[in-house]
Amino acid sequence: MRIKKGIPVSPGVAICRAVVLDAIDAPIPRRSVPSSQIPAELERLNQALARSEKDIQLQRQQAEAKLGAEMAKIFDSHVGLIRDKSLIDQFHLMIEKEKVTAEYAVYWVMQHQAKLFRQMENRYMRERVLDIWDLERRIIGHLIGNHQTTLSELQGEAIIIAHDLTPSQTASLDRRRIKGIATDAGGRTSHTAILAHAQSIPAIVGLEDITSQVSTGDTLIIDANNGQVIINPDAAELLEYRQYIERMDLLGTDLDELATLPAQTVDGTLINLYANIEFPVEIDGALAKGATGVGLYRTEFLFMASETEPSQELQYQNYLEAIKRLDGRPLTIRTLDLGADKLAPGDYIPAQENNPFLGCRSIRLCLQNLKLFKTQLRAILRASASGPMRIMFPLISSIMELRQAKMILSDVMEDLEDEGLPFDRKIPVGIMVEVPSAAIQAKTLAKEVDFFSIGTNDLIQYTIAVDRGNERIASLYSSGHPAVIQLVKDIVRAANRAKIEVSICGEMAGEPEFVMLLLGLGLRSLSITPPAVPEVKRVIRSVSISQCQRLARKVGAMESDREVINFVRDELRKVLPEIYRDRRFES
Numbered sequence: 001m002r003i004k005k006g007i008p009v010s011p012g013v014a015i016c017r018a019v020v021l022d023a024i025d026a027p028i029p030r031r032s033v034p035s036s037q038i039p040a041e042l043e044r045l046n047q048a049l050a051r052s053e054k055d056i057q058l059q060r061q062q063a064e065a066k067l068g069a070e071m072a073k074i075f076d077s078h079v080g081l082i083r084d085k086s087l088i089d090q091f092h093l094m095i096e097k098e099k100v101t102a103e104y105a106v107y108w109v110m111q112h113q114a115k116l117f118r119q120m121e122n123r124y125m126r127e128r129v130l131d132i133w134d135l136e137r138r139i140i141g142h143l144i145g146n147h148q149t150t151l152s153e154l155q156g157e158a159i160i161i162a163h164d165l166t167p168s169q170t171a172s173l174d175r176r177r178i179k180g181i182a183t184d185a186g187g188r189t190s191h192t193a194i195l196a197h198a199q200s201i202p203a204i205v206g207l208e209d210i211t212s213q214v215s216t217g218d219t220l221i222i223d224a225n226n227g228q229v230i231i232n233p234d235a236a237e238l239l240e241y242r243q244y245i246e247r248m249d250l251l252g253t254d255l256d257e258l259a260t261l262p263a264q265t266v267d268g269t270l271i272n273l274y275a276n277i278e279f280p281v282e283i284d285g286a287l288a289k290g291a292t293g294v295g296l297y298r299t300e301f302l303f304m305a306s307e308t309e310p311s312q313e314l315q316y317q318n319y320l321e322a323i324k325r326l327d328g329r330p331l332t333i334r335t336l337d338l339g340a341d342k343l344a345p346g347d348y349i350p351a352q353e354n355n356p357f358l359g360c361r362s363i364r365l366c367l368q369n370l371k372l373f374k375t376q377l378r379a380i381l382r383a384s385a386s387g388p389m390r391i392m393f394p395l396i397s398s399i400m401e402l403r404q405a406k407m408i409l410s411d412v413m414e415d416l417e418d419e420g421l422p423f424d425r426k427i428p429v430g431i432m433v434e435v436p437s438a439a440i441q442a443k444t445l446a447k448e449v450d451f452f453s454i455g456t457n458d459l460i461q462y463t464i465a466v467d468r469g470n471e472r473i474a475s476l477y478s479s480g481h482p483a484v485i486q487l488v489k490d491i492v493r494a495a496n497r498a499k500i501e502v503s504i505c506g507e508m509a510g511e512p513e514f515v516m517l518l519l520g521l522g523l524r525s526l527s528i529t530p531p532a533v534p535e536v537k538r539v540i541r542s543v544s545i546s547q548c549q550r551l552a553r554k555v556g557a558m559e560s561d562r563e564v565i566n567f568v569r570d571e572l573r574k575v576l577p578e579i580y581r582d583r584r585f586e587s
Contacts, residue, residue, distance in 0.1 A: 001230060001231065001232055001233050001234050001237060002213065002230075002231040002232070003229070003230050003231070004182075004207050004209075004210055004213060004228065004229045005207075005227055005228050006182065006204040006205060006206045006207035006208075006210070006227050006228070006229070007186075007187065007204065007205050007206040008203075008204050008224045008225065008226065008227035009186070009193035009196060009197060009203050009204065009205055009224075010181075010193065010197040010200065010201055010202055010203040010224055011202065011224050011529075011531060011532075012200070012201070012202030012222075012224050012225070013202060013222065013223050013224065013225060013241065013244065013248070014159060014179035014180040014202050014221070014222050015179075015219070015220070015221050015238065015242060015245065016157050016158055016159045016179045016219075016220060016222075017156075017157075017158055017159070017216075017217055017219060017220070018159050018214045018215070018216060018217065018218040018219075019158040019159070019160055019216050020161045020162070020211060020214055020215060020216045021160060021161065021162040021163075021165075028103050028104050028106075028107035028140060029104070030100060030108075031100060031101045031104060032099050032100055033099055033100065033101055034099070035099065038095060038096055041095050041102045041105075042092060042095055042096075042102070044102045045091055045092070045102040045105070045143070048102065048106075048139050048140075048142035048143045049082060049088065049139060051142045052139050052142055053079065053082050053083070056075055056078045056079055056082065056138070057079070059075060060072050060075040060079075063075065068279055068280070068281035074195075076308075077128065077131045078131060081131065081135050082135060082139075087109070087113070090109045091105050091106055091109055094108060094109055101143075102143050103143040103144050106136060106139050106140055107136065107140060110132055110133070110135065110136035110139075111136075113132050114129045114132045114133060114136075117129045130164060156177065157177050157178075158177065158178060158179065159178075159179055159180040159182065159220045159222050160173075160178055160180070160181045160182070161182050161211055161214045161220075162181075162182075162183050162184075162211065163183065163184045163185055163211050164183050164184065164186055164192065164205075165181065165186075165192045173195075173196075173199060173201060175199050175200065175201060178201055179201075179202070179222075180201065180202040180203065180204075180222035180224065181196050181201055181202070181203040181205075181222075182205075182207055182210050182214075182220075182222055183204075183205045183206075183207065184207055184208055184209060184210055184211055185205065185206065186206055187205065192205060193205060200531060202222050202224035203224055204222060204224050204229060207229065210229060213231060214229075214231055218231060218232055219232055219233065219238075220232075221237065221238070221241050223241075255534030255537075255538060256534065258290055258534050258537050258541070259288060259289060259290040259534065260290070261537070261541070263290070263536075263537045263540045264540070264541060265519070265540055265541070265543055265544055265548075266541070266542065266543065266544045267544040267545055267546065269524070269545045270524075271519070271524055271526065271540050272292060272293070272503070272524060272526070273290065273291055273526055273533060273536065273537060273540070274291055274292065274293045274294055274295030274296070274330070274332075274505075274526065274528075275287075275293070275294050275295065275296075275527065275528065275533065276295065276296040276298065276505055276527050276528060276529055276530075277294055277296070277297055277298070277322075278297075278298050278301035279301065279302070279318075280318055280321040280322040280325055282530060283325040283326060284325060285530055286530035287325075287326075289530050289531070289533040289534055290533050290537055291530060291533050292329060292330075293329040293330035293331065293332075294326060294329075294330070294331045294332060294527075295330075295332050295453065295503055295505050295525065295526075295527025296332060296334055296392075296453065296527045297319075297322060297331060297332065297333045297334060298334060298337065299333060299334060299335065299336060299337075299376065300336050300337050300338045302314075302315065302318055303336070303338060309372070311375075312375045312376075312378055312379045313379075315375070315376060315379035315380075316378075316379040316382050316383055319333060319379060319383035320383045320386055322383075323383060323386050323387035323388075323389065324386070324387075326387065328387060328388065329388075330389075330390070331387070331388060331389045331390070332389075332390040332391075332392050332430070332453070332527075333380055333391060333392065334392045334393075334432065335366060335373070335376060335377070335380075335391065335393055335394065335405075336365070336366055336372070336373070336376060336394075337394040337395065338361065338362070338365055357467070361395065362394040363394055363395050363396055363401055363405060364395070366405070367401065367404055367405065367408075370408065373408060374408065374411070374412050377391075377408065377409055377412040378412055378415070378416065381412060381413065381424070381427065382416070382422075382423060384423050384424035384427050385422040385423050385424060389424065389427060390427065390428040390429070390430060390450070390451065391409070391428070391429050391430070392430045392431060392451075392453055393405045393430075393431045393432065394432045394455070395432060395434060395435060396431040396432065396435075396438050396445070397435045397437045397438055398437065398441075399441065399444055399445060399448070402445060402448055403448070406429060406448070409429065413425065428450035428451060429449055429450055430449045430451035430452060430453060430500075430501075431445060431449055431452060431453070432453050432454075432455040432458075433445070433452050433453070433454050433455065433491050434454070434455030434456075434457070434458035434459045434462070435458065435462050436459070436462055436487065439487040439490060439491050440487075440490075442491045442494035442495070443494045443497070443498070445494075446494050446495055446497070446498035446500055447498060449500065450500055450501070451495075451500050451501040451502065451503070452491060452495045452500065452501070452502040452503070453502075453503045453504065453505050453527070454488060454491055454492075454502065454503070454504040454505070455505060455506050456479060456484070456488070456504060456505075456506025456507065456508040456509070457506040457507055457508075458506075459487065459488075460478070460479060460481065460484050460506075460508075461477065463481070463483050463487060464476065464477070464478070464481050464483065464484070478561040478565070479507075479511065479561075479565075480561040480562075480564035480565040480568070481561045481564075482558060482559060482560070482561065482564065485517070485521070485555060485556070485564065488504070488518075488521055488523075489521050489522075489552075489556070492521050492522040492523060493522070496522060501525065502522075502525070503523065503525030503526065504518060504523055504525070504526055504527070505526075505527035505528075507529075509526040509527065509528050509536075510526075510528035510529055510532035510536060512535050512536060512538075512539050512572060513565070513568045513569045513572050514568060515536055515539040515540060515543075516539065516543055516547070516548045516551050516568065516571060516575075517548070517551060517552055517555055517568055519540070519543070519545060519548040520545075520548035520549045520550070520551050520552025520553075520555075521552050538576070539572070539575070539576070542576055543575055551567075551568070551571055554567065555567065555568065
């Protein structure tokens with residue numbers, strides 16, 4: 001039995017056999033052809049290109065039907081590439097001048113293109129090398145027949161192991177057969193992560209060498225709650241996880257019954273339970289799980305799923321769709337949080353920074369690209385005329401940043417008034433509190449906004465100086481760190497004194513063991529991923545506020561994250577012993 005640790009990007013647990021996909025850059029040998037065969041090679045190439053484009057268009061339609069129009073835009077770059085005249089001319093020239101097979105010409109040209117992409121300064125363009133490999137594999141597959149293991153050939157259920165998955169591979173996954181994904185490469189915002197999460201497939205990326213550690217047919221446990229893959233587990237490990245999955249399946253059935261019940265503590269305190277989403281299409285599922293609105297609409301994913309900057313009209317239509325799907329329920333839209341590990345096309349993304357998480361990202365990027373920022377604000381304000389909506393600025397680190405952002409918002413409002421376009425003139429404006437400077441200055445910032453939302457993902461990494469995507473120091477990244485808890489407590493106190501709403505929208509809010517602590521610290525609004533809603537609601541409906549406050553007071557005297565985590569887990573076991581006795585709560 002071996003255990004590999006990686007970056008969990010889509011939660012869940014599965015036990016299944018492994019299927020290892022062959023490397024997407026497998027070499028094609030150079031083979032010469034006589035001059036008389038060149039016309040035939042050119043015809044083979046043209047037919048392969050035509051079939052490939054047909055495949056792409058079909059896959060795009062399937063992705064749109066399953067995941068929505070915005071997710072399907074991932075294939076736009078493939079369509080553009082396969083119609084690119086200069087690229088096709090290179091294929092032809094290679095065949096005619098070098099007298100080689102069509103498949104070698106495609107392989108050589110595409111490998112050269114991939115090399116050029118990898119050398120580009122713009123990080124977004126460097127990451128598009130996967131699109132090159134995806135198209136290369138598709139065309140060559142039509143030329144010589146795909147003798148490699150492909151997703152379409154899978155028989156039965158499987159956990160997919162790959163160096164990385166191309167956009168077309170991930171979008172074509174069949175949730176009924178693909179029980180999990182584990183890749184060498186990838187990050188929290190890679191196409192694999194976004195699409196796997198959208199389809200609720202347990203996924204772990206950034207495992208570095210999982211493809212060399214696993215063989216097709218191996219038995220795997222993928223524990224994407226804890227970010228680990230267990231290779232050929234022993235009998236005891238298998239039994240424990242199988243029992244865990246059975247309990248979770250039964251729990252899932254029981255939790256579905258909670259969807260229509262309020263998230264209310266046993267002593268009558270109502271908790272707002274909202275959903276975090278990337279696309280409007282996710283709203284229906286979130287409401288079905290029991291969410292009562294959207295506390296965080298991550299608008300940057302609209303940019304990341306597209307090969308071009310979304311127009312004002314396209315953004316407006318997406319926000320309008322979200323409002324219509326919510327049907328009067330609250331919607332909080334976060335302005336662009338691009339930069340760092342969230343890359344998108346456009347000259348506004350810095351080409352290279354030594355430390356992008358401390359660089360030009362989020363509100364800083366928007367304030368330096370006013371056209372981009374104002375375009376989004378116009379789209380948001382126009383949509384606000386159709387239903388309840390709030391605007392939230394991310395990564396505010398100083399009062400001057402907030403005032404500058406509010407001034408630009410006022411300018412856009414004046415423009416819309418001059419044009420006679422309707423919008424909500426009193427739209428609530430808030431900020432993400434996710435850096436220590438904002439947490440420490442919460443009292444000052446609270447005077448200038450209508451609400452706070454605590455973003456614990458960044459708050460944790462900035463407070464304890466741990467990159468949350470770096471597996472070498474992953475054990476240091478902890479929601480239970482006493483410094484983080486103290487900052488959350490201070491933020492809530494500042495908001496309450498200013499009489500503004502405060503919520504929390506980081507991953508910490510969706511972890512059942514921390515729910516009691518958060519309620520005890522004074523939070524009454526939680527915004528979490530849709531799959532986590534039923535489980536968190538179960539905890540809320542099983543505890544009292546006084547019970548949570550006692551827990552929070554005890555945690556306040558603790559000195560280490562290990563002490564905090566062990567304590568809150570033990571307390572949760574006391575409340576729900578039949579559910580929370582599983583290995584995922586072990587230290």
